[in-house]
Amino acid sequence: MVVLSKPAVIEHLSLVNNTLFHGVPLIDLSEPDSNSLLVKACREFGFFKVINHGVPTEFITKLESLAIQFFSLPLSEKEKAGPPDPCGYGNKKIGSNGDVGWIEYILLTTNTDSNYQKFTSIFGESQETFRCIVNGYVSSVKKMACKILEKLAEGLKIEPKNIFSKLVMDEESDSIFRLNHYPPCPDDQFKGRNLIGFGEHTDPQIISVLRSNNTSGLQVLLKDDNWISVPPDQNSFFINVGDSLQVMTNGMFKSVRHRVMANTSKSRISMIYFGGPPLCEKIVPLPSLMKGEDSLYKEFTWFEYKKSAYKLRLAENRLGRFEKLQPPCVNK
Ligand code: OGA
Ligand code: NI
Numbered sequence: 050m051v052v053l054s055k056p057a058v059i060e061h062l063s064l065v066n067n068t069l070f071h072g073v074p075l076i077d078l079s080e081p082d083s084n085s086l087l088v089k090a091c092r093e094f095g096f097f098k099v100i101n102h103g104v105p106t107e108f109i110t111k112l113e114s115l116a117i118q119f120f121s122l123p124l125s126e127k128e129k130a131g132p133p134d135p136c137g138y139g140n141k142k143i144g145s146n147g148d149v150g151w152i153e154y155i156l157l158t159t160n161t162d163s164n165y166q167k168f169t170s171i172f173g174e175s176q177e178t179f180r181c182i183v184n185g186y187v188s189s190v191k192k193m194a195c196k197i198l199e200k201l202a203e204g205l206k207i208e209p210k211n212i213f214s215k216l217v218m219d220e221e222s223d224s225i226f227r228l229n230h231y232p233p234c235p236d237d238q239f240k241g242r243n244l245i246g247f248g249e250h251t252d253p254q255i256i257s258v259l260r261s262n263n264t265s266g267l268q269v270l271l272k273d274d275n276w277i278s279v280p281p282d283q284n285s286f287f288i289n290v291g292d293s294l295q296v297m298t299n300g301m302f303k304s305v306r307h308r309v310m311a312n313t314s315k316s317r318i319s320m321i322y323f324g325g326p327p328l329c330e331k332i333v334p335l336p337s338l339m340k341g342e343d344s345l346y347k348e349f350t351w352f353e354y355k356k357s358a359y360k361l362r363l364a365e366n367r368l369g370r371f372e373k374l375q376p377p378c379v380n381k
Contacts, residue, residue, distance in 0.1 A: 069265065070277035075285070077101050078196065084204035087197060095290040095303030096269050102193045102286050108186045109260060112228075115182055116318050120153060120230040122171065130155070130167040137167045143247065148363045151246045151311040152231050159187055159224040159322075187226050190258050190286070190322045191217065197288060198256060198324075205298075207337045213297065217255060221327035223351060224254070231266060231309060231317040246309035246317070250363040253354060254325035255297075257289040264317035270306035278310075292358075292368050293326060293351065299334035300345050304368070328352040347371050 074090040074097035076083050090097035119127065124140070133139030133156045140153045157164045165180050172179045198213035216222060231246040246266055260283070261267065267279040267287070279287070295304040309317070326332065330351045334344045349357075349371050358367040 068278065069280040071280065072277075073098055073279055073287075075100065078103070078193075078200070084200045087200050088204035091201065091290050091294075091298075091302040093303075094269075094271075095295075095305035096287070096307070098282060098285040098287045099193075099197070100285050103196070104186075104189045104193055104286070108182075108189055111182045112186045112320060113262060113318060115179060116155075116228045116230065116320070119155065119171070119228075120318075126171055127153070129170050136164045143363060144359060146360065146362050148248050150248055150309075151234055151244050152229055152309075154230065155228040157183065157226045157228075159191070159226055160220065160222060183226070186320070187322060190260075191224070191324065193286065194256050194258050194288075194322065194324045205338065207335060212335065213255065213294065216326035216330060217324035219327050221329075223325040223328050223355070225323045225325070227319075227321045227323070229309075229317075229319045229321070231264075231311050231319075233314055233316055234311040236313040244311040246311040248363045249306055249308040251304040251306050251367070252289050252291040252323055253293065253358045253367065254291040254323040255293045256291055256324045258322045258324070259287040259289070259319055260285075260321075261287075261317060261319040264312055264315040266309045266312050266317045267319075268308050268310060272303075276308075291323070291325075293332050293354070295368070296332050296346050296371075297335055298338055299342065301338065326351045328355075343373070345373055345375075347373055 074086065074094060076086050076090060076097055076099050078099050079101040087097070127138050127140070130138035131140070133154065134145070136157045138153070138155055141149050141151075143150055143152070165176060168179060169176050195214035195217055198217065199210050202208070202210045202212050211218070217224060229247065234244050249270070261281055263281050263283045265278060265281050267281075268276045269279060270276055289307065290302045290304050292304045294302050328351055331348060332351055332354060333348055334346065354371065357370060361367050
């Protein structure tokens with residue numbers, strides 16, 4: 050990967066805390082009390098990790114090898130699968146609003162097969178293998194995401210139990226899948242500075258399922274406004290509440306702000322499934338969760354939100370323009 054000269058990607062944050070945080074909620078999906086623990090984690094953190102997730106290890110290792118194989122190719126080869134929008138290979142640039150990071154990635158939409166055409170000349174004969182491995186992994190992770198969403202509905206005591214999961218299960222679900230590669234960053238060049246791999250943001254969809262190799266870099270912003278470094282765990286999946294789930298729960302669940310810092314010595318590979326609703330779906334708080342409260346958000350469809358969010362920089366409060374103004378507090 051070419052060394053970046055743009056200062057935009059380098060943060061001189063002496064305050065970045067790289068001490069690993071050991072308080073990320075860990076939830077065993079096979080345990081009977083997992084429903085309420087999931088609800089608690091979504092309310093308090095918007096972020097947690099799961100074990101006994103049911104995704105076969107073989108699917109994970111095969112996909113990781115494939116990702117390593119792809120990202121090891123010469124840049125000129127990888128660029129044959131560019132640009133990344135709506136699917137394909139991207140390098141350094143994230144979105145089209147000036148966000149850049151120490152990253153390269155593959156973006157795939159999950160409900161079309163047109164994805165793979167861009168990879169034909171790269172994978173040749175093994176293109177079919179690429180498609181099978183990605184599809185196998187994505188369908189297994191999607192199943193797990195739906196199980197979590199159903200457990201959340203049960204934990205919240207709302208019906209039907211598939212109230213969230215049906216959006217992700219829908220044939221028209223606008224879900225995406227990303228393979229991110231953060232190459233090691235040359236220490237001599239960035240010594241003492243912190244290099245952003247993926248700038249801070251919240252994920253706009255309903256739920257994100259992340260798995261990474263054994264390299265640190267992921268950080269999340271806690272309620273007290275402190276960034277914490279998440280210890281890598283290649284045997285668990287990390288789950289994020291997305292903006293849409295925050296809205297559907299009228300702000301009860303938190304869409305967590307997160308980012309990735311580049312690592313000086315090791316490559317980070319992450320694979321993220323973003324479960325989203327169909328484009329025409331209205332994203333509104335569920336009446337059964339409102340208990341007489343007003344909605345904190347103006348009504349919008351997923352299409353409207355996506356269009357608006359992707360016009361803004363990653364770090365902006367993309368949900369902000371859909372928040373209703375709250376009347377000022379009256380002190381008694
Ligand atoms: C993302 C993201 C984290 C990672 O792609 O939205 O937050 O570890 N990625 O790559
Ligand atoms: Ni993200």
